[in-house]
Amino acid sequence: MTFDPSERDAEILETKDTDFVTAFEGDTPAGTRTPSALRHRVKNLIPAGISFLVVMALWEGAIRVFDVEAFILPAPSLIIERFIATSDVVWGAGWNTFLEAAGGLIGGTMLGVGVAFATIRWAPVREGLMPVAVAANSVPIIALAPIANGMFSITSPVPKMAVVGVVVFFPVMINTTRGLLEVDADELELMRSYAATPREVMRRVRVPHALPYFFSAMKVVAVLSIVFAIVAEYFGGSQDVLGQYILNKASLFVFPDAWAGILVASILGVVLYAAVLLAERLVMPWHVSFRAVDAS
Amino acid sequence: MISVTGVLLSAVALWEIYKFVWTSLGWIKPIRPDDVVMPHTWDMVLELFQPVRRGGSLLILDLSTRSFWTLREALVGFVIGALVGFGLGVLFVRSSMAERAFMPYVVASQTVPILAIAPMVVVWGGRLSIPHWMSVSIIAAYLTFFPVAINTLRGLRSPDPNALELMRSYAAKPSDVLWKLQVPSALPYIFTALKVSATASIVGALIGELPAGFQSGLGRALLTFSQQFAVRSAKLYATVIICAMVGILFVAVVTLIEHRVIKETRELEGQA
Amino acid sequence: MSSLIVDARGVGKIFGSGEARVEALKGIDLSVDSGEFISLIGPSGCGKSTLLRLIADLATPTSGSLSVNAKTPHEARVDQDYGIVFQKATLLDWRTVTKNVELPLEIMDLDDTSTAGEMLDLVQLGEFADHYPWQLSGGMQQRVAIARALVFKPSLLLMDEPFGALDEMTRELMQQEVLRIWRETGTTIIFVTHSIPEAVFLSSRVVVMSRRPGRIAGVIETDLSYPRDEDTRESPAYYTKVTEVREALRRLEH
Numbered sequence: 001m002t003f004d005p006s007e008r009d010a011e012i013l014e015t016k017d018t019d020f021v022t023a024f025e026g027d028t029p030a031g032t033r034t035p036s037a038l039r040h041r042v043k044n045l046i047p048a049g050i051s052f053l054v055v056m057a058l059w060e061g062a063i064r065v066f067d068v069e070a071f072i073l074p075a076p077s078l079i080i081e082r083f084i085a086t087s088d089v090v091w092g093a094g095w096n097t098f099l100e101a102a103g104g105l106i107g108g109t110m111l112g113v114g115v116a117f118a119t120i121r122w123a124p125v126r127e128g129l130m131p132v133a134v135a136a137n138s139v140p141i142i143a144l145a146p147i148a149n150g151m152f153s154i155t156s157p158v159p160k161m162a163v164v165g166v167v168v169f170f171p172v173m174i175n176t177t178r179g180l181l182e183v184d185a186d187e188l189e190l191m192r193s194y195a196a197t198p199r200e201v202m203r204r205v206r207v208p209h210a211l212p213y214f215f216s217a218m219k220v221v222a223v224l225s226i227v228f229a230i231v232a233e234y235f236g237g238s239q240d241v242l243g244q245y246i247l248n249k250a251s252l253f254v255f256p257d258a259w260a261g262i263l264v265a266s267i268l269g270v271v272l273y274a275a276v277l278l279a280e281r282l283v284m285p286w287h288v289s290f291r292a293v294d295a296s
Numbered sequence: 297m298i299s300v301t302g303v304l305l306s307a308v309a310l311w312e313i314y315k316f317v318w319t320s321l322g323w324i325k326p327i328r329p330d331d332v333v334m335p336h337t338w339d340m341v342l343e344l345f346q347p348v349r350r351g352g353s354l355l356i357l358d359l360s361t362r363s364f365w366t367l368r369e370a371l372v373g374f375v376i377g378a379l380v381g382f383g384l385g386v387l388f389v390r391s392s393m394a395e396r397a398f399m400p401y402v403v404a405s406q407t408v409p410i411l412a413i414a415p416m417v418v419v420w421g422g423r424l425s426i427p428h429w430m431s432v433s434i435i436a437a438y439l440t441f442f443p444v445a446i447n448t449l450r451g452l453r454s455p456d457p458n459a460l461e462l463m464r465s466y467a468a469k470p471s472d473v474l475w476k477l478q479v480p481s482a483l484p485y486i487f488t489a490l491k492v493s494a495t496a497s498i499v500g501a502l503i504g505e506l507p508a509g510f511q512s513g514l515g516r517a518l519l520t521f522s523q524q525f526a527v528r529s530a531k532l533y534a535t536v537i538i539c540a541m542v543g544i545l546f547v548a549v550v551t552l553i554e555h556r557v558i559k560e561t562r563e564l565e566g567q568a
Numbered sequence: 569m570s571s572l573i574v575d576a577r578g579v580g581k582i583f584g585s586g587e588a589r590v591e592a593l594k595g596i597d598l599s600v601d602s603g604e605f606i607s608l609i610g611p612s613g614c615g616k617s618t619l620l621r622l623i624a625d626l627a628t629p630t631s632g633s634l635s636v637n638a639k640t641p642h643e644a645r646v647d648q649d650y651g652i653v654f655q656k657a658t659l660l661d662w663r664t665v666t667k668n669v670e671l672p673l674e675i676m677d678l679d680d681t682s683t684a685g686e687m688l689d690l691v692q693l694g695e696f697a698d699h700y701p702w703q704l705s706g707g708m709q710q711r712v713a714i715a716r717a718l719v720f721k722p723s724l725l726l727m728d729e730p731f732g733a734l735d736e737m738t739r740e741l742m743q744q745e746v747l748r749i750w751r752e753t754g755t756t757i758i759f760v761t762h763s764i765p766e767a768v769f770l771s772s773r774v775v776v777m778s779r780r781p782g783r784i785a786g787v788i789e790t791d792l793s794y795p796r797d798e799d800t801r802e803s804p805a806y807y808t809k810v811t812e813v814r815e816a817l818r819r820l821e822h
Contacts, residue, residue, distance in 0.1 A: 031555060051400065052489075070646065071423055072423075072424065104761075119430075120399075126526075128302070128303060128306070131300050131303050132303050135300070135303075135544060137491075137495065137547070138491070138494070138495050138541075138543050138544045138546070138547035138548075139495070139500075139539075139540045139543045139544060140495060140498050140499045140502055140539055140540070140543045141441075142499055142502060142503065143502065143518055143535075143536045143539035143540065144517050144536065145518075145533055146519070146521070146522030146525070146536075147522075147532060147536060149330075149522060149525070150333060150522065150525040150526075150529060150532065151327050151328075151333050151334075152327075153321065179422075184656075184658065186654050186658040187658055187660070188655050189626050189652075189654070190652070190654070190658050191675075192625075192626055192645075193625075193626065193645060193650070193651075193652045194648070194672050194675045194676070195645050195646045195648070195675075196675045200675055204660070204671070204674075204675070205660070208662045226409070226412070227409045227411050227412045230409070230412040230413075231411060231412060231414075231503055232795055234415055234503065234506050235506075235518070235519060235522060236522065236523075243412070246412075246413060246415075246416055247415050247416060247419075247507070249420040250415070250416035250420065250505070251419055252422060254653075255420065258413075258416055262408070262409070262412075262413055262416075265412055265413075266407065266408075266409065269409065284662065286661060286662040286663070286700055292525075
């Protein structure tokens with residue numbers, strides 16, 4: 001097969017913007033991943049589960065045998081014990097942190113998707129935002145946390161949501177834009193041959209194309225939202241949140257309680273991640289990652 | 297460069313326009329436009345040339361010292377993490393047994409949200425008599441090694457199967473295959489990971505510096521100056537600007553090295 | 569209504585300007601009658617795909633006049649007078665086979681989607697209606713693309729090297745299929761290819777094009793009788809025509 005550039009319409013090639021996509025090259029879109037099946041994953045979970053139990057048993061055993069002090073590394077049983085004993089306090093703090101993370105996640109995602117659509121409509125917006133997006137990848141965004149505390153009421157969840165929102169915004173915006181832009185030239189020509197309106201092209205081609213990119217960003221930022229909510233809490237504000245809880249317990253050298261807090265943080269991260277997976281499965285059942293399951 | 301300047305100028309303009317319009321109309325939502333919450337952009341810059349406290353050194357000098365401290369912690373961790381990550385990548389590509397044995401633990405290591413518990417790690421390290429800066433470097437290394445290991449492995453596996461067969465037809469030694477084919481193909485992947493890790497290691501350093509008793513770095517400056525926000529907010533803004541510049545500087549240096557290294561590899565290939 | 573489906577007079581196409589100026593087509597005169605099967609053949613870079621894209625209004629001529637169904641190409645496109653098949657099947661991953669075939673109907677706001685099933689039967693893929701594109705072979709995907717192009721019953725079918733990515737065996741089967749569909753539907757077909765046997769086997773007229781700028785170097789009537797089948801491929805008349813086209817192409821090299 002030969003490809004002759006003169007046989008291609010320049011106008012269509014222009015819509016494939018390749019420079020912009022390098023802005024967020026740290027993440028791989030789900031579309032390029034090797035197909036893996038849900039059932040396969042479930043099967044993989046069994047040895048993983050066994051090895052998890054083995055590691056826990058070894059950890060527990062080692063701590064008992066070598067009589068390791070709890071401040072160095074508490075035994076899993078002790079962490080679970082404290083997790084249960086302090087569940088009211090630790091889940092209360094966890095719930096507040098979860099609200100900050102979820103608020104920032106929703107706000108940042110909506111803004112990111114909105115701006116991504118705007119960049120498709122108006123190319124100047126894209127050109128203006130590109131250097132910002134590149135810079136944002138190298139700026140420690142968390143430094144904005146104390147400023148957010150100053151701008152909004154420090155004791156409210158709003159400044160934390162703002163920080164999480166900024167952290168979430170860039171990957172979502174960049175990946176969604178990339179997905180909306182990386183449409184096959186043939187598909188655009190096909191739609192043109194049907195005399196489809198730009199809205200039709202958006203709805204039937206660009207949006208379905210962008211979904212895998214969007215979800216691969218969402219999987220990353222879902223976990224990041226909890227992490228950055230906690231980190232933002234270290235810069236002051238309400239005491240009844242996970243970050244402060246973990247830091248206070250650690251400062252008092254009550255490490256088993258601190259670890260119980262970490263356990264809650266991990267559970268919250270998994271919950272948000274699972275929510276994204278579920279949404280992905282519902283929204284795009286046709287996708288490559290689920291294929292082997294559908295075929296069987 | 298023009299676009300960067302343009303974006304910077306528009307950000308400044310937006311800030312000042314917001315401040316002006318909201319002040320004139322007496323609006324206070326969503327952000328109060330007064331000189332405490334939103335100081336003038338030029339005041340942020342001028343603040344750099346004011347003494348930190350009465351009779352103290354200039355803010356810019358103080359922040360420079362702190363930047364060097366933070367950069368050093370981040371750099372030490374970054375280098376260690378990158379070396380460990382690269383080593384693991386090479387080990388895994390050479391031995392599938394090593395990959396099967398250790399890969400699950402490499403992946404599992406990332407389920408601990410190290411960034412979220414960075415201050416605890418530092419307190420914990422203090423209890424184990426590990427110097428503060430070293431704990432911070434360990435956090436930076438922990439954040440760096442994973443993306444580098446994963447991308448190194450992916451990059452080492454990226455050459456075309458035909459290219460590997462070609463090397464085989466030359467009866468090339470495994471080390472030749474590694475250094476002449478796999479590593480050069482992996483470089484773009486590795487540098488992608490390094491750029492992500494560079495920022496992560498700075499963030500890790502900033503957060504690791506937060507616990508009390510740790511006076512030297514930028515992270516502590518953010519915390520201290522945030523407590524003086526109501527009095528002199530420009531100081532905090534100036535510090536945030538410096539933090540951003542440190543992050544950009546670190547990534548820029550990595551990018552510069554990337555261009556040098558990849559150019560050199562290309563030239564070597566050209567001679568061969 | 570005129571029986572002239574495509575009427576091109578002095579059509580030219582220039583891409584770019586200055587240093588980057590490329591004259592892709594020059595002085596193209598071509599008339600295609602209703603019910604014809606026309607192949608455009610030529611070396612790569614002769615502008616045969618460009619000509620097809622001008623007819624499809626995916627690009628605009630820079631000189632000359634071009635009409636499709638006695639309208640401008642733009643009007644013809646908006647009126648859905650043609651269906652198009654590319655080298656890649658270009659099926660949308662997230663739609664089943666039926667949904668892919670129904671796509672043009674949805675866009676044209678036609679509520680009656682019964683023709684989709686009809687077209688799938690026509691390309692003999694009825695039982696794969698609920699499959700996703702990735703579950704089909706390359707040849708089957710291309711058949712879905714043909715069904716999609718015909719689902720709104722256009723009077724003209726444009727095919728741009730549709731079988732270029734298929735293996736030889738599948739390719740010959742698909743050629744038979746297209747001929748059958750052509751006879752059953754009476755659709756006019758313009759077919760771009762760089763395979764000489766394919767052009768001769770399929771078409772009633774082969775249009776040979778020359779390179780840079782693309783011009784029509786000759787038109788060869790392939791007056792082999794229809795229906796054509798495997799025996800046609802082995803007949804002396806077929807060989808004569810293949811040779812004739814090959815020589816016409818070879819003359820271009822001098």
